Structure formats: C-alpha cells, structure tokens
Amino acid sequence: MRNVHLTTIWGIPIRINVSLLVLLPVLVYLIAEGDQIGIYASAIDALAPATLEVAPLEEGATPWLIGLAGAVGLFFSVAVHELGHAYAARRYDIGTESITLWIFGGLAALESMPREWHREFWIAVAGPFTSLLLAVVFAGLLQVIPGGLALVLFVVGWLALINVVLAVFNMLPAFPMDGGRVLRALLGRRWSYVTATRIAARIGTIFALFFAVVGVLGGNPLLVLVALFVYVAATTESRTIALEELLRGVLAVDVMDEPARSVAADATLSDVATSLFENRRSEFVVTDDDEIVGLVTLSDLGQVDRSTLETTTVREVMTDEVAHVGLETPAFEVLRAMGRDPLVVVLEDGDPVGTVSRRDLGEIMQLRRELGAPGPFERTAM
Structure with a gap:
C-alpha cells in the first residue's frame, strides 16, 4: 500500500499509510458513539481539578468533533511512541529509515535490529516509556485547562488515558509487539537469538489466539485484526531469523x-x-x-x-x-x-x-x- 510523506523529524521521514484512511473513520465512530463519552468523562473528571460537564459533549456534532480530535491525537501519540524507539536506537548508533503510521498503529523501521539483549531491551521499552511520559504531559495540561473548555478538557484527558493504555497494551508479551521484544531480549540472556525468537514467537501466537477469541466474542473487529497481525508478524519474523542464522557468515x-x-x-x-x-x-x-x-x-x-x-x-x-x-x-x-x-x-x-x-x-x-x-x-x- 502507498505511503504519503507527512514530515521529517531528526532526519527520519514520517509517513502515513493509506490504510490509515480506513481506520480513522472507525476510530472516530468508536470514540463518539453510544455511552463512550460518558464512560471516559467519569475517569477524566477524576484527573482534572475542573468539573467536566458531560451533557454539552453529547449534543449535536460535538461527539464527532471529539472523535476526530481524539483519533488524530491518538496517531500523534503513536508517532511520538515510535520516535521513542528511534531515539533509543540512536543511542546505540542505529539509524531509523522511516516511521510509518498505518492501520495497526506505528512502525519504526530500524536500519538493523540489535542482537545484544540489553540493546534490544532498551530500544523496545523506550516506546512504552515515551507513551507514559506523554500521558504525564497530557495529565499536566488537564490541571491548567479551564472547566469551560469542556471539549478541549475531554480530548486532552482522553489522550492522557489512552497513552497509558497504549503503553500497557504494547508491553503485553505478544511478539513482535514491544513486550514481546522485551521478552526476547530477556530470553536472549540465557538462550541463543534464534531460540529466544522462536520462544517469543510461540508466545506471540498464543496471545494472537487469545486476542482473536476475545475479539470475536466481544464483537471487536479491530482486536481480531490485531490478532491476525500478531500471528503473521510473529511467525514471519521467527522464520526470517532462522533463515538469517542459517546464512550467517555466507557471502x-x-x-x-x-x-x-x-x-x-x-x-x-x-x-x-x-x-x-x-x-x-x-x-x-x-x-x-x-x-x-x-x-x-x-x-x-x-x-x-x-x-x-x-x-x-x-x-x-x-x-x-x-x-x-x-x-x-x-x-x-x-x-x-x-x-x-x-x-x-x-x-x-x-x-x-x-x-x-x-x-x-x-x-x-x-x-x-x-x-x-x-x-x-x-x-x-x-
């Protein structure tokens, strides 16, 4: 699928995949529909010193404006998450070819993936850590936003919450998600890189099956898509690493x-x-x-x-x-x-x-x- 260049940060091209155009309206709908605003508002109200009036947020086109702002803010957060990976990689002199925002979130394409366990560990945790920092920033903004700006207050609070969710979800040991790469790094302290990858990939496929079951039973098609992505990516990377090992040292x-x-x-x-x-x-x-x-x-x-x-x-x-x-x-x-x-x-x-x-x-x-x-x-x- 085609990628569209958005901007460049630290010499890294930031791109948007056209698949994002499919997901964006879905996210807007999921944020704006039903009782979602009321559910999120109760959590945001607990974080903000100002009282959040829910009624104005559910009137007219306001829910859709909230959904659009939240969806765009989410992918901004994903881009910052991926920049966290890129920054950590730079500390080990590993460049990032590009960052792509697509239907499954974000992808930082590193020039090479380190096999030293401690390097992969810190590069992997840098993304979720960055998301938590971003959550703290948004939570801090909540403290100074006037209660009269209900829409702004809600979107900023929602982004604070969603960045925590983003960090926690990415730390699930479902290879090749960040938590899965952390798992491989820790396994690499004891076993070879190939064996560590194989174990992490198997655990990743188990999580993929779990996501698929929960997605089907809960009527959540996005979770089913995530399950498919995790399964395919885990098995593909496991095979790729095995091939790379078999060809290591051969010219x-x-x-x-x-x-x-x-x-x-x-x-x-x-x-x-x-x-x-x-x-x-x-x-x-x-x-x-x-x-x-x-x-x-x-x-x-x-x-x-x-x-x-x-x-x-x-x-x-x-x-x-x-x-x-x-x-x-x-x-x-x-x-x-x-x-x-x-x-x-x-x-x-x-x-x-x-x-x-x-x-x-x-x-x-x-x-x-x-x-x-x-x-x-x-x-x-x-």
Missing part, C-alpha cells in the same frame, strides 16, 4: 554459480530452449552488447506458443530488470535483493561473474541445517 561469492550464463537479447527462444536443456538450467541472464538487460526463464518460454519459438526473440518475453549484488554481499541480503526473482547477478567491477539462485541458497541452508548451522562459512579459494 555471495561463496554460493554463486560461475560464470554468469547468459543469452543474447536477440536470440530466438528455440536457441534458449536448447541452451536451457544443455546446461540443465531454468533461467538465463539476458545481455545486449555485454550489458545486462534482463532475465529469461523456463516459465517465460512456457507462455509462448511452440510454433513461434523459432521467430520469437528473448527480448520479447524477458523480464526487463534483474537484481545484482557484489561479491562480498551477505547471503541473507542476497535473498532480500532477490525478492520474487529466481536469481540475482553477482558483479565484480561492474562485470557479471556469476549468479545466485534460490536453489543455490536452498542447498547451502539445507547443508547447514543438517550440520547444525555451524559458525561462519569457511571460504576457500575459488
């Missing part, structure tokens, strides 16, 4: 197939079919005057009528772009660069010297899995 040069097998862009598909069979490969890099211009695969040939193989050129069916990496690129980064493509090209001084396919990475991961994922890959002269 592109260690697993690449050399030389880089290529075909000319103007070659016919009949010639390519012959080359694929002779080389027992399912893809070739496409070149034009020694410049890489694309990628052709066996599936590309399968989409062409057999009667036209002699007259159709590679240029007509190839994928126009192919990812490339350097010799010293870590294998896990190679996998990321590959994306949905079947391979990446390995370059040395701008010239293709080999390729790395999913099969190449799969073979090395299978080998290391069977060997118990030993330490850094032992490189030998090629």
Whole structure:
C-alpha cells in the first residue's frame, strides 16, 4: 500500500499509510458513539481539578468533533511512541529509515535490529516509556485547562488515558509487539537469538489466539485484526531469523554459480530452449552488447506458443530488470535483493561473474541445517 510523506523529524521521514484512511473513520465512530463519552468523562473528571460537564459533549456534532480530535491525537501519540524507539536506537548508533503510521498503529523501521539483549531491551521499552511520559504531559495540561473548555478538557484527558493504555497494551508479551521484544531480549540472556525468537514467537501466537477469541466474542473487529497481525508478524519474523542464522557468515561469492550464463537479447527462444536443456538450467541472464538487460526463464518460454519459438526473440518475453549484488554481499541480503526473482547477478567491477539462485541458497541452508548451522562459512579459494 502507498505511503504519503507527512514530515521529517531528526532526519527520519514520517509517513502515513493509506490504510490509515480506513481506520480513522472507525476510530472516530468508536470514540463518539453510544455511552463512550460518558464512560471516559467519569475517569477524566477524576484527573482534572475542573468539573467536566458531560451533557454539552453529547449534543449535536460535538461527539464527532471529539472523535476526530481524539483519533488524530491518538496517531500523534503513536508517532511520538515510535520516535521513542528511534531515539533509543540512536543511542546505540542505529539509524531509523522511516516511521510509518498505518492501520495497526506505528512502525519504526530500524536500519538493523540489535542482537545484544540489553540493546534490544532498551530500544523496545523506550516506546512504552515515551507513551507514559506523554500521558504525564497530557495529565499536566488537564490541571491548567479551564472547566469551560469542556471539549478541549475531554480530548486532552482522553489522550492522557489512552497513552497509558497504549503503553500497557504494547508491553503485553505478544511478539513482535514491544513486550514481546522485551521478552526476547530477556530470553536472549540465557538462550541463543534464534531460540529466544522462536520462544517469543510461540508466545506471540498464543496471545494472537487469545486476542482473536476475545475479539470475536466481544464483537471487536479491530482486536481480531490485531490478532491476525500478531500471528503473521510473529511467525514471519521467527522464520526470517532462522533463515538469517542459517546464512550467517555466507557471502555471495561463496554460493554463486560461475560464470554468469547468459543469452543474447536477440536470440530466438528455440536457441534458449536448447541452451536451457544443455546446461540443465531454468533461467538465463539476458545481455545486449555485454550489458545486462534482463532475465529469461523456463516459465517465460512456457507462455509462448511452440510454433513461434523459432521467430520469437528473448527480448520479447524477458523480464526487463534483474537484481545484482557484489561479491562480498551477505547471503541473507542476497535473498532480500532477490525478492520474487529466481536469481540475482553477482558483479565484480561492474562485470557479471556469476549468479545466485534460490536453489543455490536452498542447498547451502539445507547443508547447514543438517550440520547444525555451524559458525561462519569457511571460504576457500575459488
């Protein structure tokens, strides 16, 4: 989904995902509808020295103004929460690529996730701690807002309460939420990073099931969506960390197939079919005057009528772009660069010297899995 740039703080782009446009009206409705204002008002009245008159807040369009102000204030609070993570990460010289506000709250995309337990611990708790500080700020503002400004008094008080809720909810040990990352950090004091992640992810899926049951029984679709997010994110990160560990210490040069097998862009598909069979490969890099211009695969040939193989050129069916990496690129980064493509090209001084396919990475991961994922890959002269 598309992200819209909002502003930049500390050099960090703050973005809004279009999914937020779906959630914003829902939040406005949840804040404004029914008896919600009366319920929140009783708690706010206990915090504020001024008496909060509820009746004016429930008249006309006022509830909807409160809902809109509260929803916008909530996502402002989420942005500050994520800036707390970013600030803590900066203390460890870890940059933040962006902060995105989306349907599930906020996401601070750190340049790297520290494996040292104490660093992950402090970066994780920084968000909830920032939310608590923000709650204190809003509670302080309540002490000076005149009772006549009922709408302002309510919104500020509601934000004080919701920031406490935000901090407490995020500290639930439901990986990959903040509490789950704190749990992984503490588990990392005793077990390996991979094992700690696996345990935290399993606990996260249990919480996801709990959220789903409560959401369904309580008629809360947002909680069901949170359950889905926690489940998918926990299982995905657990698998990602396991893959990263299997590829740790491996470079592109260690697993690449050399030389880089290529075909000319103007070659016919009949010639390519012959080359694929002779080389027992399912893809070739496409070149034009020694410049890489694309990628052709066996599936590309399968989409062409057999009667036209002699007259159709590679240029007509190839994928126009192919990812490339350097010799010293870590294998896990190679996998990321590959994306949905079947391979990446390995370059040395701008010239293709080999390729790395999913099969190449799969073979090395299978080998290391069977060997118990030993330490850094032992490189030998090629």
